[in-house]
Amino acid sequence: MRTPASPAPAHVLVLDDEPSLRTLLGFIVQRMGAIPIEAPDAATARQLAAKHTFACALLDKNMPGESGLAFLKWLRVAQPGCNAIVVTAYGNMDAAVEALRLGAFDFLLKPFEVDTLEHRLKLALEQWHMRQERERMQAMLVQADRLASLGVLAAGVVHEVNTPLAYILSNLDWLDEELPSLGKALEKQSGGESRELTALAGRLKAVASTLRDIREGAERVRHIARDVKAFARDSDDESVLVDLREVLDAALKMALVHIRYRARVVRDYREVPMVQANEARLAQVFLNLVVNAAQALPEDGKEHEIRVRLWTGPTGEACAEVTDTGMGIPPEHMPHLFQPFFTTKPSGEGTGLGLFICKSIVESFEGSISVESQPGKGSTFRLSLPPHVRDASTTSALAQLTAVAS
Template sequence: MSTESTWAERLVTQQLGFLEIIENIPDVIVIVREDGEIRFANAHAAHTLGAPSASRLMGRNFIELLAPEDRERCRELLAERQARPADGGCAVLRLLREGREPAVVEASLLREIDLDDERSLLLVARDITEEQQLRLRLQLANQLASVGTLAAGVAHEINNPLSFVSAALVFVQESMTELVTHPAPELLSEVKQSLVEALEGTNRIRDIVRDLKTFSHSAPEVGQQADLRAAAGWALKVTAHQLRHRCTVRQELSAVPPVAGNEARLGQVLVNLLMNAVQAFPEERTAENHLRVATFTESGKAIVEVEDNGRGIPPQHLAHIFDPFFTTKPVGQGTGLGLAISHAIVSEAGGEIQVRSHSSTGTCFRVVFPSAAPAPARGEVTGPSPQPSRALRLLIVDDEASVGSALKRALSRNHEVVTTTEARQALERLRQGERFDVILCDLMMPHMSGMEFYRVLQEQFPAMARRVVFMTGGIFTDAARAFIAQVLNPMVEKPFDRDHIEAVLSRLAPSD
């Protein structure tokens, strides 16, 4: 056998060996033309895409196998690779799979190759679908743990005022018969005091619920601004029951410039930092544990500091505290995501988290944000306004009949009030010729929402659409948030403040 024949056999053997390796690599490997047409695909590519075999992928366009929103990114990746073959490239893409959720892959272009004397591109994609799902589950577990901690504190904070609200109302109810038959001054005084206490308790519960609304997650919006001091104050409120049993808190909350970002998400960051501080305090020396929370301005930047005199962070751990899944807590007591998520939220808002720590002095987290330009204020009533110059005819639309009844009792002294529990009934009244000066409409209702009602008004009664005041107990859907951001109509939150509603009506009262 000739030397050339021996080398040829070895070359064929090596090629077959390489082909076997490629076929068994647990990654998607494809060779594509410049336009994305597949010239080679390994078995794992067929498996990932749900194709019966790799041969079925030949001639198909790899770009068209991607989710539509990822196709342009892939074209850019191919173009960049052709333009700068030595630079490489990488992108997270979603491969469409028949009858299944898309596979999330991390795609890299390794090199240009000549296949049958034609320039092609070798692309390798690693399936990270399960990795992403695991990350999302761990993030959810971390959020649920935070919610559980907060829920326990909220229950404690609500139960205190609820206990004396309930007791006061029971006393008033039991005293009514005696007041009617024997109106003793002493009993009347006690009933009045009980009602004052009940009102105070309901106001406290209202404030707690309003604080909770801040915690409801909403995605950051372009141009959104936040009050860092308000976020710090909220975080201190919702963690108050945890803090009061473990340390003494010193608040130094000064006004700071507005910052870019979502106030709820920044509040979540501060809750994480506060809970980390609580866990750093030794339980056996509660009287000596001190926590300082401060907001201030330095060199034009808005800053919040959370400083404790707890155990401190070991020097060898400082470089890793923001790494995902890094934790020094025992198994089952921490996911290692709290600080990583906080770091991501702050970075997304253009800020940074700094930390200094020593075992003898404790830890100080400093969150620094560049100030944002003041946002244009939404046209809402924030202060007292004069009462309407005349009585108005009001239509209240709320699917909770008791809400309409309560509002009617509160406003009937000054206005004529009509109530209905159906937006469709309200429209029918208007179509029959009834006229109202102002409509107070609940935002979220079954059958026809306040948003749908408003759109019909715009088409059929455009002048009336401008006189709608929206009522809400909480905006918890993306559609509702987008709607409220677009319309210019006033909005009032439940539970209602009568003076505030009167101020809103004063603004909308038609001129004589």
């Protein structure tokens, strides 16, 4: 899991033909935590707009050459997301209405109170940040919907693959039984005297060996299809008895492409009870933790490892750990790891929902998830789930039936 960096400071265009006022406005913008981009005229401002995306713009209404209102009209087309505040010493109600009609966020008369300008600019910047965040969240939801569609598609592909795969495996079973008997029949018929028949029997043995290799490959395809189905199927939140060893192994296979060049996997599986949970959802949790562990390591991480552990806790709970030897997590980010939309991955590479979803899934099964990390030494994500315990009356009835049957 990568943690988020603070958002980059917003750029604010300061367009005014008076140098002293540009300096003052630029100072106010800096005090608001934004970056001022100053321009003495509209032509310069157009050139700057080609290089920067502005969150806000402070525009002088009356300037030599192109007026502030004419530039505002152009800016609304070039950068429609920019919140423009028109500042002028020659203002009246008609001018204010015209500015707002052209798309200005606000209108301010000179001379102005610094506090007033700061308040207006703060509102403009806040609205811009909220709009940016809304657009980012909408993009994340589109990506999530796309991934959900891929899951449905994967489930359908696996279903279609299983049918011809079963046909292939059944025929390989038949060939595996038929070829040895055919080879023995040829050997008996030749009696060791016919070189051609003896050679043919040898070739049949080679064919049988090749078919065993083919069978091994087909079995691997079947296992892959089974693992994909565990992740992609629509299980309608059905809870069943789940063996954490099988789910964790399936997650490791699915994450192999991320792990292969980054680390070696170390398994430490001890006795662990079965849990009552949804297999696909638990697989999603483990896959997310393993992929996050891999992404915390360099690609040439031959000296790194990802350690996965299973054991029974002191009160009988099922416990699991995923540990990496990567860069660790800064202490200031630890309290926010499980918050939604919390990520520093580049745009398009992460939604910041992974650990939030993991926590939600684990807690839906009455479990818990926690993290320990030291910068430069790696991170450990630990989860525990209550064990599945048979109802006492059911256990007693089964024991009585067993006694009667014996």
